[in-house]
Amino acid sequence: MGLGCTNPLQEDAIAALGPESPAIPLGPLHRPGQPCLVCHDGAEATELTVAGTIYERADSTTPIPDVLVHLVDARGTAYVTATNCAGNFFVRPGDFSPEYPMRVSIERDGFRQEMESPVNGEGSCAVCHTTKPGPRSAGRVFLLSVAANLEDRCP
Amino acid sequence: MRRMLLSLSRFVLPVLVGACAPEAEPADVLLVPSRATYPSVGGALEYRCATLDCHGKPERNLRLYGSSGMRLLADDVPGDGETTEAEHDASYRSVIGLEPEVLSLVCEEGGRAPERLSLVRKARGEEAHKGGARIVPGDDADRCLTSWLSAATDKDACARAAEDQGSE
Known part of the structure; x- marks a missing residue:
């Protein structure tokens, strides 16, 4: 019986994300900037508790690698x-399952930026x-003060 | 003839009105807590309740607006500027519109037994609440909210609650 059950809300949310980019295989580099936990719930795809993408600037599509996410x-x-x-980061439940609220800060090259408000329940x-x-x-999500060379290092 | 009509109106009109009236008259005015002091309450609840992933979503019955969460105007962005009076207005209407009759009773009784309100029970985690317990009975945020319901807003508690949530 359980196999016949579906979640139409989740199905709609997944459909709204659109297709995979043909240039990027499924895995840690795919779908930057999208709400990861829509699929990564442990049933549709590998479960994640927190995940996201960090960019160079608010209006930029250039991701920043090597940003520490605290x-x-x-x-x-x-x-x-x-x-x-790809600017993506992700956390597996075996590593960290936060009890909300959760505070977030991001850091690279000595520059650290705190998120103003806490996260109260959304991992994506x-x-x-x-x-x-x-x-x-x-x-x-962006880290404005990074001055490093941000050439594309993805395969 | 005129005297007859007047007599008739004296008899018929009360009967007609009486037929439409409920058995028990409701209160003429539902009581609500102060709009003037709401901003201090809204400030205490902002990070606890009004973030974009909680009640800062239009899908919620209790919609809360604020400078760090959902904005009212199309040109405003979370994290930019201060919470506007229009946003306080919208949040206030949201709060008082949830359970108006129960809220009125709580106000009428000077804030007694505020846990009659879903708002309080859910915030304290005493009723199913996706966000869990966001305030603890007796803490600054709780005192802020319940004192507002009793028409004696503890602005110091509200200020401390607003301050604390930023450093949690």
Whole structure:
């Protein structure tokens, strides 16, 4: 019986993401800037607890690799991960399952930026940080002060 | 003839009106907590409740607006500027519109038993709430909210609650 069940809301959300880019294989580099946990729920795809993409600027599509993402949850448990060459970072439940609210800061080359408000329950950055800023989105996650060479290192 | 009509109106009109009236008259005015002091309450709740991933979403019954969350105007962006009076207005209407009759009772009784409100029960985590417990009975945020409901807003508690949430 359970095999026959579907979640139409999730199906719609996945369909709204559009197709995969043919140039990028499934894996850690795919779908930058999209709400990862729509699929990465442990049923549709490998479960993740927190995931997102960090860009050079709010209006840029250039991702920043090697950004440290500091997460501290309501218990005071801290976890650090880093962005890959696509600007993506992700956390698996075996490594860190935050109890919300969770504070987030990002850091690279000695520059650290704190997220103003806490995350209260959404593990996908891109749910609130959509591509375009607007009344319901702060826009992309970005680390403005990075002066490093950001050439594309992805295969 | 005129005297007859007047007599008739004295008899018929009350009967007609009486037929439309409910058995028990409702209160003429539903009581609500102060709009003037709401901004201090909104400030205490902002990071706890009004983030974009919680009640800063238009899908919520309780929609809360704020400078760090959902904005009211199309040109405003989260994280930019201050919460506007129009946003405080919208959040206030959201809060008082959830359970108006229960809210009125709580106000009428000087804020007694605020846990009659879903707003309070959910915020305290005493009722199913996706966000869990966001305030603890007796803490600054709780005192801020419940004192507002009792028409004696503890602005100091509200200020501390607003300050604390930024450093959690």
